[in-house]
Amino acid sequence: MLLQQYFEVRSPQKLGVSEAKRDECLMQVNGKHYRTVWMEGSAVKMINQLLLPHKFEIAALATHKDTAAAIKNMTVRGAGAIGVSAGYAMAQAFLESSDLEYIENAKKHIESTRPTAQNLFYATNRVFNAAKNSAKQKETAMFQAQKIADEDAENCRKIGEYGSALIKDGAKIETHCNAGWLAFCDWGSALAPIYFAKRQGKKVFVYVDETRPRLQGMFLTSWELLNEGIEHRIIPDNAGAYFMSQGIDMMIVGADRIAANGDTANKIGTFEKAIVAREFGVPFYIAAPTTTFDLKCKTGKDIPIEERSEDEVLSVSELADDGIMKKVMLAPQNSHALNPAFDVTPAKYITGLITEKGIVKPNTVEIKRLS
Numbered sequence: 001m002l003l004q005q006y007f008e009v010r011s012p013q014k015l016g017v018s019e020a021k022r023d024e025c026l027m028q029v030n031g032k033h034y035r036t037v038w039m040e041g042s043a044v045k046m047i048n049q050l051l052l053p054h055k056f057e058i059a060a061l062a063t064h065k066d067t068a069a070a071i072k073n074m075t076v077r078g079a080g081a082i083g084v085s086a087g088y089a090m091a092q093a094f095l096e097s098s099d100l101e102y103i104e105n106a107k108k109h110i111e112s113t114r115p116t117a118q119n120l121f122y123a124t125n126r127v128f129n130a131a132k133n134s135a136k137q138k139e140t141a142m143f144q145a146q147k148i149a150d151e152d153a154e155n156c157r158k159i160g161e162y163g164s165a166l167i168k169d170g171a172k173i174e175t176h177c178n179a180g181w182l183a184f185c186d187w188g189s190a191l192a193p194i195y196f197a198k199r200q201g202k203k204v205f206v207y208v209d210e211t212r213p214r215l216q217g218m219f220l221t222s223w224e225l226l227n228e229g230i231e232h233r234i235i236p237d238n239a240g241a242y243f244m245s246q247g248i249d250m251m252i253v254g255a256d257r258i259a260a261n262g263d264t265a266n267k268i269g270t271f272e273k274a275i276v277a278r279e280f281g282v283p284f285y286i287a288a289p290t291t292t293f294d295l296k297c298k299t300g301k302d303i304p305i306e307e308r309s310e311d312e313v314l315s316v317s318e319l320a321d322d323g324i325m326k327k328v329m330l331a332p333q334n335s336h337a338l339n340p341a342f343d344v345t346p347a348k349y350i351t352g353l354i355t356e357k358g359i360v361k362p363n364t365v366e367i368k369r370l371s
């Protein structure tokens, strides 16, 4: 009751979407439903995001080390999907051994892959803490890892429900990076409200930031929107101010970690967009499940920012005729680059946080009430 009074919680039934449509599985590729990552026996399976949008392939990872490598090299990426994969990798470690030292080392190894995504640490700790003292370690670890995946999909569906209420018919929405199906188990965070709005019969147009240097917007968000039949255009990263000055109704992006005061780490470039959005009076929303909040970080200054290889800036990868990804150098041979993967948008630029528990203001009091 308190929650209902406090947050802008709306009953899903009142959103005008039938039960059947609400529960419709979203990620359909060639008419078949896929989750981004799942487990079959002791193997972790995932859509290989390094090959999209050119090739649709499933990667199978036999051990926790293989799954950790897939997180590190971004076969799977996006905070939620990284978290689910990390939970499964922890379960693999428990399947591999009953020796606690081995499992603790595996945990450290998995946690060393991507430092910013809070969901990763949420998942490793949850599986480890549930299983370490259990009489049935392997079963408990598998059960928890699966629960994390199922909850991730359900949380994103609720984000879709709440967030869709903010979207008017005919809305023009900008997004940055990829916070859709592929960044979670299903549905996504920033894109879920758009998918939900479409199921409510609203027409939506999406401006997709290309998102240098890894181009998650161009490669992944546009591929998802095509699959969903949603009208969109890919725009250069530096075109945001131009299009916002012409009239964009709102911006929705995801998050990799949210501090206790609402400061939010998201893909590099997000901070600039938020400043531009403020200039043009464009509402700027962050969509994320509560598993992305890290209350141990009091402000954004406490969030660790991943530095990635300069190669990602200096070169591009292309799918060659032989079906193999090849690197093409763009920059002069002796030039070097800097490549922070994320930046932190101060809470003051954020209009609201769309979570599975409702939409809240980015401040310490409202965020604390979510836990």
Ligand code: MRU
Residues within 6 Å of the ligand: 077, 078, 079, 080, 176, 177, 178, 179, 183, 189, 216, 253, 254, 255, 256, 266, 267, 268, 341
């Ligand atoms: O480096 P990535 O692709 O793992 O980065 C994560 C992202 O895709 C974005 O920052 C996203 O907006 C938030 S993840 C749900």
